[in-house]
Amino acid sequence: MTKQDQKPSRSFAGIAGIVAIATLISKIFGLIRQQAIAAAFGVGAAATAYSYAYIIPGFLLILLGGVNGPLHSAIVSVLAKRKQEEAAPLVETVTTFVGGILLIVTFAQIFFADELVDVIGHGLDGTTRAIAIQQIQIMAPMALFAGFIGIGFGTLNAANQYWLLSLSPLLSSITVVIGIAILAVQYGKDIILPQYAYVGGMVLAxxxxxxxxxxxxxxxxxxxxxxxxxxxxxxxxxxPGVQEVIKIMTPATISSGMMPINFATALYFASPIPGAAAGFNYANLLVQTPLGIISNIILLPLLPIFAKLAAPENWPDLKLRIRQGLLLTAFTMLPLGALMVVLSVPIVQIVYERGAFKQDATELVSSLLIAYGIGMFAYLGRDVLVRVFYALGDGQTPFRISTFNIFLNALLDWLLVQPFGAPGLVLATVGVNCSSMLMLLWILNRKIDGLPWREWSIPIIGLTAGSIVSGVASYGALVACQQVFKSTNLVILLIEVSIAGLVGIAVFAVFVTWLKIPEVNSFVVRMRQRFLKK
Structure with missing residues (x-):
């Protein structure tokens, strides 16, 4: 498509290595950003208001402007199959089309900020509500920039540019941290006092x-x-090229838009629970840091491959690639989720417990982290399957499933919030992701002449069993370390989590070696060679 096409194509492991390093750097900065917010504002009014205000502008930035978002996926799916000279006119036309729509969305947020906050934050106190309204109006232009960023990501991905895709999100983290640092210099420790919540909220926005x-x-x-x-x-x-992008992009964008609707529904049920909204952000960041790195490693190289194998004569190879994506997802997400579950409390203590973030906040966020950890495989597995449908030029199926899941999510929120509190709302999301994944597999089975269910399910079941065993081993190691050290200072916590984590990983590695899954073994060998060479 571009000059890069004249170069030898990189291997899957080569691309994965680039993406892993760049995304790791970006996610570290994202974690530092969230630590700064936690230390400065805890689960107080500024952070809680930001959680509500961020729903629309923030989710547009993450979904439309994010790597592997609908705009990115649609652009890659089309440009990967077209000539170089078609790229610039197509990108400029799509940018004009998307920019016009998102300009309307931007003004709508500014004019209807009050109503948006009242709908999703019906239980907020007056101060938090006022801060959230002002934050929405400030961040409204992010809708427009989200579209431009998403289109650019897709364009650069099709041109084999991976560093910028994975690295540039750290810029948003840097600007927020700088703002909080200036605020801290100006107000010192008083920054945590309630009377400075408004100023803090504006700095965040x-x-x-x-x-x-x-x-x-x-x-x-x-x-x-x-x-x-x-x-x-x-x-x-x-x-034709623009029409193809719009055909994929429109239902995919609407489908992705269901996610903030689901999150807004969860916040609606969570608004009477003190600190729950801010707690979601803190726990979600802990999950998204490794998940974002791994999802980019898996999805960025596979998306152009899916697009090139979309023709019926290539479906046997497409099925092999889908299996590769799902097995690598299970290999990474299942053990990681198990470690999140058993090590949730010390992880939250290490990352957040300082400044305004106290023990009660740790208890809330760790309980949410457990619920998020349970659903990590379904979250990324669903994303792999959705990208297959985009590559096949079918954005309608993920859209219909997402529409159905809005109602399923609301029902599960209502059923689970009473017995489980805030973690029940996360479990509702896990249930929706599992539902989506099963429906996508069932439809894909009919769409591409059948799937080898047995060949796919047996290794995934084996990886699930190995993750459970590794989680139990990790928890046992944690308890043993706590009995030996009997301290909760930061250094001791780091030692305990490191030992328990390494025990869990070692047990899982033994399990994986015994399972002898070709895709996993090949990926591990190539990644090891890649990083040892560096």
Whole structure:
């Protein structure tokens, strides 16, 4: 498609190595950002208001502007099959189309901020409500930049540019941390006092918006340098390439838009629970840090491959690639989820428990982390399958499933919030992801002439069993360490988590070696060679 096409194509493991390093750097900065927010605001008014205000602008940035989001996926699926000279006009036309729509969304957020907060935050106190309204109005332009960023990510991915895709999200984290640092210098320890909640809330909002703008600008420079489109307005909406992008992008975007609706539903039920909304953000960040790295490693190299194997004559190879994606998802997510469950309390203590973040906040966030850990495989497995449908040019199926799951999610929220509290709302999301994954597999089975269920399910069951055993071993190691050290200072906690984690990983490694799964063994060998070479 571009000049990069003339170079030898990178191997899956080679791309995965680049993505892993860049995404790790980005996620570390994201974790530092959340630690700064936790230390400065805990689960108080500024952080709670930010959780509600961030729903629409933030989720648009994550979903539309995120790596593996619908715009990214649609652009890659189309550009991967087209010539270089078609890229710039197509990208410019899609940017014009998407920008026009998201400009309307931006103004809608500004004018209807009060109503948005009242709908999803019916139980908020007056101070938190006022901060959230102001934050929404400040962050509203992120809707527009989210679209531009998502299109740019897809364009650069199709041109075999992986560093910027995985690295640029750290810019948003940097701007927020700088804002909090300036606030801390100005107010010192008084920053945690309630009377400074409004100022803190504004710093969070302006820092987040500045990060989105900076991320777009940096990406745009590279895009221009590669000749992959400028800011020129184009209205050739009826061209075949643009129509194909719109055909995939529209239902995929609406489908992805169901996620903030589901999250808003959870926040609606959570609003009477003190600190729950901020707790969701803290726990979700702990999950998204490793999950984001691994999802990029798996999905970024596979998405163009899925697109190139979309023709019926290539379906046998496509099935092998789908199996590869699902098995690598199980190999990474299942043991990681098990460790999240058994080590939730010390992990939260190490990462967050300082400043305004106290023991009661640790108890809340650790309980949420357990629920998130249970569903990590279903979360990423669903994403793998959705990308297969996008590659096949079918955005309607994921859209219909997401629509159904809005109602399922609301029902599960209502059923689970009473017996389980805030963790019940996370478990409802886990249930929705499991439902989505099963429905996608069932439809895919009919769509591509059958799936080898036995060949896929047996190794996944084996990996599940190995993860359970490794989780039990890790918990046993943690209890033993606690009996030996009998201290909760930071260094001791780090030692305990490290030992318990290594025990769990070692047990799981033995299990994987015994299972002898070809895709897993090949991936591990290539990744080891890649990093040892570096």
């Amino acid at each position: 302006w820092g987040t918006l500045a990060g989105a703008i900076l991320q777009w600008v940096v990406q745009l420079v590279v895009q221009w340098r590669l000749g992959l489109g400028t800011l020129k307005l184009r209205f050739d909406f009826k061209s």
